[in-house]
Each structure stands twice: as structure tokens, then as C-alpha cells.
Amino acid sequence: MKAEEFDKTFDDDKEDLLECLDLSTAKRPNQVQKRVNVDFPTWMIESLDREASRLGVTRQSIIKVWLAERLEETAANKAFQRTSR
Numbered sequence: 001m002k003a004e005e006f007d008k009t010f011d012d013d014k015e016d017l018l019e020c021l022d023l024s025t026a027k028r029p030n031q032v033q034k035r036v037n038v039d040f041p042t043w044m045i046e047s048l049d050r051e052a053s054r055l056g057v058t059r060q061s062i063i064k065v066w067l068a069e070r071l072e073e074t075a076a077n078k079a080f081q082r083t084s085r
Contacts (some may be wrong), residue, residue: 052062
């Protein structure tokens with residue numbers, strides 16, 4: 001199926017397009033994982049663990065979410081500063 005036909009079918013919502021895709025080769029852009037080691041003070045680990053437990057997620061998950069939120073916020077602030085000049 002050509003891209004134009006795929007887009008039209010998607011826009012018309014007439015059929016399930018998953019059958020047209022080879023999901024075994026699908027990749028999410030910018031999602032390659034790279035391991036890093038970070039040292040945190042004990043009080044910070046304990047706070048992270050309490051919050052992760054409260055939310056029912058892992059420590060790693062909460063660190064990733066919080067870092068992503070902060071990075072998105074920083075990028076949005078920089079974009080705003082560029083446009084407000």
C-alpha cells in the first residue's frame with residue numbers, strides 16, 4: 001500500500017490498518033536505551049522509594065518520568081523565551 005492510500009484509509013477510518021503493518025520491524029524513534037550510573041544520597045533514594053511505592057511503580061520508572069518532565073519543561077521554557085524576544 002502506498003503512503004497516500006495508507007493516509008486516506010487512516011483518515012477515513014474504514015479498516016484496521018494494523019494488518020497492513022509489519023510490527024516486527026517497528027521502532028520508536030529516539031527510544032534507544034543507554035545505561036547510565038548515577039550516585040544518589042541515601043535520603044534521596046529513600047524518598048524516591050517512598051514515592052514510587054505510593055504510586056505503585058519502580059524507582060527507575062519514577063526517575064525516568066521526573067527527568068522527562070523536567071527536560072520537556074526546560075525545552076518549553078527555552079522555546080517560549082525564543083519566541084517572546
